[in-house]
Amino acid sequence: MSTVQVKSKILIIEDDKKLAGALAEGLASEGYDVNSASTAEEGFFLIHSEHPDLLILDLSLPYRNGLEILRQVRREGLDVRVVVLTSHNTVGDRVEGLQSGADDYLGKPFSFPELSARVQALLRRIVAPTTSDTLKIDDLVLNTRIRTASRGQVEIDLTGREFDLLLYLAENRGRTVSREMLAKDVWKESSRYTPLDNVIDVQVARLRRKIDDSFPIKLLHTVRGMGFILRDPEA
Structure with a gap:
């Protein structure tokens, strides 16, 4: 089920019309107002x-x-988030894209659920600011103001990094987040030459022990070959 609260406008600028159509259809089904352009000139007009x-x-x-x-x-100072899609996905390409003003960078081929999660995360910053200090998933409660977590009235002792990781998973509840997303958005590593996969896996394992091991209902799951998901037990 989509969590989009406001009908945000998304413009796809992509010359592969089959891909653009598939993306437009998928994003429209999640509640977005979607349009597309196949050339830079058409894209500028619609922007x-x-x-x-x-x-x-x-x-x-x-x-x-x-x-x-x-x-x-970016030169015009337009207030718009930008997700770059490209088959050129080397470290140098990603660095150039981010330094040119991209908010996120996704290499082809990619999965639609990952793109959707990234879109939602970027739009949340402008259309859905939280009005509460509390995030709740089943009996897991996060206080974002004082950075504490508890489950079933039991306080969970988390390091700063563990809280950042749990918060990111909670903000993307019900959606699979990849290790690449965690490296960029939690570890803030956009130009690292060696992957953080082992570090991330260790941190996720530690977090899982703290929030799940003592409780019969498990909330944090590994999605084989894709990443991790924090979800309500009935989802």
Whole structure:
């Protein structure tokens, strides 16, 4: 079930019309107002006429590449989040995209659930700010103001990193988050040459012991080959 509360506008700038159509259909089914463009010129027109909240931007466009669009958007100071899609996914490519103003970077091929989770996380910052200090998943309760967690009235002793990890999983409840997403959004590593997979797996294992091992209902799960998910037991 979608958690989108406001009908945010998303513009897809992608010259592969089959891919653009599939993305538009998937995002529209989650409650977004979606439009698409196949060229930079059409994209610029829609950016200025429709004022989207978020761009999904392919870098390999005909005549004018996506980085040029991205840099122009940032030069104009437009208030729009940008997720870059590209088959060029080396460390250098990612660094260039992020330094040019991308908010997130996703290499092709990618899974739609991961793209959807990243879109939701970016839009949450502008359309769904929390009005409460508390996040609750079943009997797990996080207080984001004082950074504490408890389950079944039992306080859970977490390190700062463990709380950041749990908060990120809670904010993406019901959605699979990949190790790449955790490395970028929790560890803030966007240009590391060696993966953080082992470090992340160790931290997730420690967190799971703290929030699940003493309780009959398990909330934190591994999704083989994809990542991790924190979900309500009935989900």
